Amino acid sequence: MSGFYFAEREFFVSNGRYFKLRDGSADTSPTIPADFPLQLMDVIEPDKTHEEDAVTSFEIVERLSEDISPKTLLPKKMLVRLSWKNDSVEVLTFTFWNNGETRDVFVASEEPWVLKFELPRTEPAVRNNCKNEWEIYSKNDAFRAILPKCHGYGELQFQGRDYSALLVDQVSMTLAKAVQKLHIQAFSPMGGNLIQTWIMRTVEQMLYASCKARYYLRDWHTQNLAFNEDGELKLIDWAGHKLDRFPPPKERMAAAMNRFIQHLPGPHTWTREDVPQYSDVELQHIAEWKTYMQDITDAVKHWWMGLVIPVDADLASLTTGLADAIANILSALEKVPSSGSIDDPAVPAGRGATLSSSSSSCHFPTQSVQRDLAVIEGAHLMPGQSPQLLRVLLGAARRQIEYAS
Structure with missing residues (x-):
């Protein structure tokens, strides 16, 4: 193929001037040869x-x-x-x-x-x-x-x-709103299970978007993520995302992960106007959850800092880290013994997660999730809460069971 060309070069060399090469010799050619042929990339045509x-x-x-x-x-x-x-x-x-x-x-x-x-x-x-x-x-x-x-x-x-x-x-509920609703309840094995599920869903979607879709991600905070009624997690504000095949996957997802970690501990949508509508007991739960969420966020941050090239298999180590953090919180609250096993009804799903040899993705034990599903269906998690919230929680729990099957 022909080299690069600019009009002034030919004008200069035709008037007796020349360009000096590294070895000191004169170059009077009107064009510069290309270093290597142009590589054409696959272009995704818009689907109408x-x-x-x-x-x-x-x-x-x-x-x-x-x-x-x-x-x-x-x-x-x-x-x-x-x-x-x-x-x-x-x-x-x-x-x-x-x-x-x-x-x-x-x-x-x-x-x-x-x-x-x-x-x-x-x-x-x-x-x-x-x-x-x-x-x-x-x-x-x-x-x-x-x-x-x-x-x-x-x-x-x-x-x-x-x-x-x-x-x-329209989506059913943002992740920030779901977390806010959960935080007025006392911390429980089921609450820890739900937080773990939501975090895993978010990171799973990040891996998909950065590794498979090859997009450069940004601004994945909790108010930009939302559940539909089937429990699927959707990105509801995606302006500024761009297809970019060249950076490594971790670089493509770094801005999104850092933003998610920044917003995960809260406060989410809490304002001064929100406070009067809650009882003293609920306000105490909110204060306690802030401490718990910092520990859970630290587990996510530790996993992220140690990540080299993100792949599906890395979800197993994140699951284990989250399960350990949640188990430590529950142990401190004397909800479960620190040496609990995955068969213990109070241990959150994900503890003892194994790696599937067929799919190379993290599998969750379903026993705890099925118990949670039964409790949510009985509306025991959040008595008096809106059917919309319960549908979101049901959808998320059912999808976790499907994911583990």
Whole structure:
């Protein structure tokens, strides 16, 4: 193949000038030969099949509230017209639900969807997180498996402002909210089991995204991770992630893991306004959980610091480290003897985990998880809590049993 070329080089050498090589000789060639042929990489072409039923445009047709959302200044309740690619049109009520750093999220009244809105920025640096997430989703590569389903992206105007919008499936509960609900309960073997399960699910997804999907990860904190009703853990804010085959897997997942470790001990969504709604006993549980979560986080940090090249087999050592940390907490609380075995009903699932020779992934003993499942189904874990939370816990427990089978 021909070498690199720039216009000035040929002009210089044609006028009697030359370039000096390392050995001192003159080089008057008009081009520089390439060091080696250009290596072509496989390119993942966007898959447009999912767009057959996608929303092609959004229009805010009526404001139903005088209150405004914090990031986009949109009405906290409004009617939005959705125009679909199949020429169907529907008008739905969307109500403000939550917000991130730059976006507001609205939940649909009649469908299991949320609509993300943003005021895109063009300077000093371009920022359009909704469009970026839609483009990542549209690649239809391995990374999409950990994302909620997207139904369409659009740009619109409202009251003189330009907005971008992304319609996605609603998730049942963020990991931060699930942890918050758990922390008002006394620490128990089942609580330790659930925390261990959630951490393992998160790290398992990180390994998948960085090693198999080969994405450079970022910002995997507990409010950006959420369960659907089947107990699957999804990444609900994935702006800024990018396909990058060249860095080693640990480097690709470092930013996500560091962010996860930073947020894992809490506080999660605790605010001063939250405190009055809890009893003195629940506040005591919250304070105790902070100490326990620091010990559990230290176990994750220790595992991460000792990791060289992350592979599925490394999940076994993380499981053991978490199980030991949780067993030590329970032992200190005189819940279980420090020498407990995996057959002890109070020992959390994962203690004594073995490595499957067929799948090279960590397997959990199912006995403890099945006991937990029965307790959750009986609503003994969180009496009086919402059915939504119980569905999330049931889904997570069932998926752990499937994973161990």
